[in-house]
Amino acid sequence: MSGDDPLRPGGALEGRLFQRFLTHLSQVREPEPGERIGAWKILRELGRGGSGVVYLAERADGAYDQQVALKWLRSDRPVPGGREVLAREREMLASLDHPNIARLIDGGETDDGMRWFAMDFAPGETIDRAVEPFDRRERVELVGMLCRAVHHAHRRGLIHGDIKPSNVLVDEQRRPRLVDFGISRLRRAGPGSSYGMTPDYASPEQRAGADLTTASDIWQLGHLLEDLLEDSPGADALPADLSAIVQRATQAAPEDRYASASAMAADIEAWLGARPVAARNGGPVYRLSRFVRRNRALSAVSVLALLVIVVGGAWLTWQLALERDRARMQAERAEAALAETESALARAEALRDFLIGLFRAAEPDRPRNQLPSTENLLALGARRALREDSAPPGERVSMLLTLAHVYLTRTLREEAEPLLAEAVRLGRESVDERPEDLARALHLQGYAALSAQRYDRAEQRLAEAESVAAGHPRARETWIAARAHRGWLRLITGRSREALELVEPVYETVESGSPAESRGRLQLTNTLAFALSSTGSGARAFEVRQRAAELSRRLDGPQSRGYAIQLGNLGGQALSRGRLNDAEDALERAIALYDRIYQRPVALRATARANLANLHLHRGEYDKALASIRDSAREWADVEDRRLEDYEFYHHHRGRLLSRMNRWEAAESALARARELFAGRDRPKPLGRMMTAVYHERAKCRLGRTDTALDTLDALAARLIESGRDTPERRGELAESKATCLHFAGRHEQALAEIRKSLEAFDPPGYAMVRAQRQLLRADVLSSLERAAPSRAAAAEASRLLREAGLGSHPVLSRAPE
Known part of the structure; x- marks a missing residue:
């Protein structure tokens, strides 16, 4: 080799230039399919941009099945603030919980310094492709939803910084989801603080290298709206209102744009509702034109009246006077509505200040980076709200009810009771002016009593809440919720038919009225589904249960506890309808959500597993059924802090499954143990105890022990009727047990009669x-x-x-x- 051989010791390949080249290669390396990043295994590439590459990845540690979109950040673009900023940002990203934002699931940094985020995998098409068959209105609605989502992020101190078509996916339900929040930056993070940007969608200040602010996201939302409208039907004649919205959002100076993404959403919603758009700054003629568009029939009548009035006539003059009176009354009502709105805003503002004040006042000597505990905040808030000098009575009611609601959500009923008692007292003093306050307080008192199984008090409070709320538009939601909980009370006390009669008429009224989705409507729908199922209307129950699940998905979000509960209920309902694959899918999704939400045993997951055991039984998958019921019972036992072997419902359900499998000796043993444990309970469960006895007598008869079985079953039938819990399904089980015992006692003709009853039962x-x-x-x-x-x-x-x-x-x- 020559004397300048680069491979020789000390040659060029060992110099600083080459070492920098090697360092650069290591900085921009990308993972390969099959490589594990944290708890995730890379499957394939989904796309790439200026800030990094996005991969489809799946859970690799066996904890549960899940796919994510894993964002691999380019490390040759340094992050201002380094690891500390990234760690703080991950915490804030994880706080985003909005149906139109892909949720952050995980994130970290590899040993060699590569940074990554794992987000919800949001299947769907990019918005520019998805809207091809959409009309103009549908496209505008999508951007309005995105504005609300961006406002949600801004309120939590996060800016996206790269809103563009490829970062908005639209699923089959036409729901947009904003993805790639992994490149967003904290507000006030400083100039040039995003990992990357798309030049065509970069705001003027981004291109100039200025500070990234919420106004940058608003500019990008306006640009996105403009692009979506360019090729929409009728794009050659874009309405002036939409043009004004786009122009306001994309002003060159950030201070000339919308003050918030929420304000932009409000203008979009105004256009959708044919109301005046703030960006237009229109005069009286403009506002009148919007009124005419919203009230075409009324406007047509007004114009006709005007034409006739021109020709005169005493009768028409009289009509005009009437119209003036009506107009004056409408104006008075409008002023009252405005005053009510202003009052509501003032109360909301007071409540916000009250809650913020709790954070500032709780343990002021604590270091700034340590927030007070929830318990500390609630206790401090309760003490303040109970003081008469803390705020005017109307504002105190909001404080008391908010804190009481939080306590009830955390099943801390004793802590909620004094707050609710004071709210009821204040509500009674102002019932003439604000009946909705008293109605809400009474409803929460009734709900608390219901949760504590104090059924007489619950019925009294819920009925009073319903009575106070009746006929008041502002209290309509409380009226619906109180009726739903009164129906639920009847369900859990075995009066299914009464529950159905109570909630079904209200459900029909609500469904035929306003399409607004609300918490009260969800509660009503949920109660009706259970009532229909309990009374034998299985087909309609399944339809209503599907509606409840969809309502929960929209209100609570697809990753929420509420939606998981509805999926579990839907799985049980699908099983009863013979839709076994749908049932399995819903139950497994519910269990996966519970696994994500809860680290401790919970009754909700135990119930879903019990339904899964029934599914396996009906498919003939006996080993899986027994394993699932054991998992379910173990979780229930853990919830109640009991040993599985001493848990009566484990032996009850195991015996029931074994009897359906024709494993009679094992079934008899399990059911005998369940009866023994039920008998030793301080607080017996009458229904569980009765049904255990029904199954046990059947098992004993199958083994030839028929001596006292028929007398016992007759007594159980009488007790079921007396308790009001003799549903068609339970009557069928009882008739089947009697038929079995009669058959093995040699009384075959009587056995046939009982079999007919069991087959005729629901x-x-x-x-x-x-x-x-x-x-x-x-x-x-x-x-x-x-x-x-x-x-x-x-x-x-x-x-x-x-x-x-x-x-x-x-x-x-x-x-x-x-």
């Missing part, structure tokens, strides 16, 4: 296995009576039921008579 279509087993019992009885042809027909009917349910190879058929 059994949802999803319970094909149960109906098939009853047909097989009928076949056994007919065979004992030497009626061969009817016996074969009954066995064939059992086979048909299972085949039609897609369960043609179900193990139940293995015991069918030849």
Whole structure:
């Protein structure tokens, strides 16, 4: 080799220039498919931009199944503030909980200094492609939703900085989701503080390298709206109002744009509702034109009246006087509405100041970077709100009810009670001016009593809340919620028919009225679904349950506890309708959400697992059913701080499943243990105890022990009727047990009569296995009576039921008579 060989020791490849080149290569490296980043495994690339690359990744640690969009940030673009800023930013990003923002799930830094964020994987098309079949109004609605989402982020101190079509995905439900908040920066982070930007969508101040502010996001929202409207139907004649919105949002000077994304959303919503748009700064003629557009029929009548008045006439003069009176009354009502709005804003402002003041006052000697605990804040707030000199009575009511609601959400009823008592007292003093305050206070008192199983007090308070709220528009939501909880009270006390009669008429009224989605409407829908299911209206119950789940998804969000609850309920309802795949999907999604939300045992997840056990049973997956019911019972036992072996409901449900599997000895043993444990409880569960006895007597009869079974079952039937809990499904179980005992006691004709009762009782279509087993019992009885042809027909009917349910190879058929 020559003397200047770069490979020789000390040659060029060991110099500083080459080392910098190697360092640069390491800085811009990208992960490969299959590589693990944190708890995630890279699957494939989704896209790339100026700030980094986005990959589809899946959970790799086995904790649960989940896919995310993993953003790999370019480390050759340094982050101002370094790791500390990134850590603080991740915390703030995680606080974003909005249905139109892809949620941050995880984030970190690799050993070699590469930074990444894992966000919700939001399937869908980019907004510029998704809107191709949309009309102008639909496109504007999407941007309005994005404005609300951006305002949500701004209120939490975050700026996106790169709002553009490729960062907005629209799913099959036409819901936009803003993605890639991983490149956003903290407000006041300083000049040039974004990881990257898209030149065409960069605001003027971004291109100039100035500070990034909320106004930059507003400029990008305006630019996005302009682009979406350019190729929309009728784009050649864009309405002046929309042009004004775009122009206001995209002003060169940040101070000339909308003051907030919420203000831009308000103008968009005004255009959608044919109301005056603030960006237009229109005069009286403009406002009148908006009024005419909103009230075409009224305007047409007014114009006709004007034409006739021109020609004169005493009758028309009289009509004009009437119209003036009506106009004066409308003006008075408008002034009253304005005063009410101003009052509501003042109360909201006072409540906001009150809550902010709690943070400032709680333990003032604590270091600035340590927030007070929730318990400290609530206790301090309660002390302040209970002081009569803390605020005017109307503002105090808002404070008291807000804190009481938080306490009730945390199941701290004793702490909520004095707050609610004071709110009720203040509400009674001002009931003539503000009936909604008293109605809300009474409703929360009733809800607290309901949660504490103080049913008489709950009924009294809820009924009074409903009475106070009736007929007052501002209290309509409370009226709906109080009716829903009164229906729920009847459901949990075994009066399903009364519950249905109470809530169904209100539901029909609400559904046929305003389409507004609200918490009260969700509660009402949820109660009706349970009432319909309990009274045998399975098909309609499933439809209403689907509506409840969709309402919760919209109100609570797709990652929320409320939506998880509705998914669990929907899974149980789908099972009863025979939609086993839908049931499995809903239940597994609910359990996955509970796994994400809760680190401790919870009854909600235990209930979902119990429904999953029933699903496996009806499919004939017996081992899975027993494993799921054990998981469910273990979680229930942990919730109640009890040993699984001493938990009566574990043995109750295990025995019930084993009896359906025709494993009679094991079933009898489990049910006997359950009865023993029920008998030793200080607070017996009457329904569980009764149904355990029904299943146990059936198991004993199958093993030939029929001596006292029929007397016991007759007594249980009387107790069920007396308790008001003899639903059609339970009557069917009782009749099946009596038929079994009569058959094994040799009283076959009487057994046939009871089998008929069990088959006539309510059994949802999803319970094909149960109906098939009853047909097989009928076949056994007919065979004992030497009626061969009817016996074969009954066995064939059992086979048909299972085949039609897609369960043609179900193990139940293995015991069918030849």
